[in-house]
Amino acid sequence: MIDAAQIVGIDPKTWMWWERDEREPYVHQYPAIIRYLAYEPWPEPVTSGEQLLAHRRRHGLSIKRAAEIAGVDEGTFGRWESGEWKPQPRSLPLVARFLDYSG
Template sequence: MIDAARIVGVDPKTWTWWEGDERAPYVHQYPAIIQYLGYEPWPEPQSLAEKLLAQRRRRGLSIKRAGELTGVDEGTFGRWESGEWQPQPRSLRLIGRFLGSLD
């Protein structure tokens, strides 16, 4: 546990909280966690909302920064990510770039 915490860049207490589901990692910590584990610790994303969340975690981005990268404010990006709103057709190209493809 101590080695894992050190590799990921957190203290052992934080690692213990994560293992016990007492706390969740901050989004900026996910890239190091994914690298350490060798896989993404969530189910394969299916919906656009799930794909946005997964990509944001992979990159360790805040909702605000993800919004900036897709040309929208953080409220809009957050609503896309939660599935509350569907993006307008004009936003799909920017979302495709964010996701790394145009699918």
């Protein structure tokens, strides 16, 4: 556990909390977690919201930064990601812009 925590760049206590499902990683920590595990620790995204969330986590982006990349406001991006709203046809190029982002 201590070695894993050091590799990911966190405190061993934080790793313990993650293993016990007592805390969730911060989004900026996901790229290091993915590198350490050599896979993404969530199910294969199915919905467009899940795809947005997975891509955002993969790159360690806040909703604010993801919205900036897509060219929308944070509220819109968050609603797309949560599935509360589905992107309308005119917004699909904005979603594609974000999903093409590679950091």
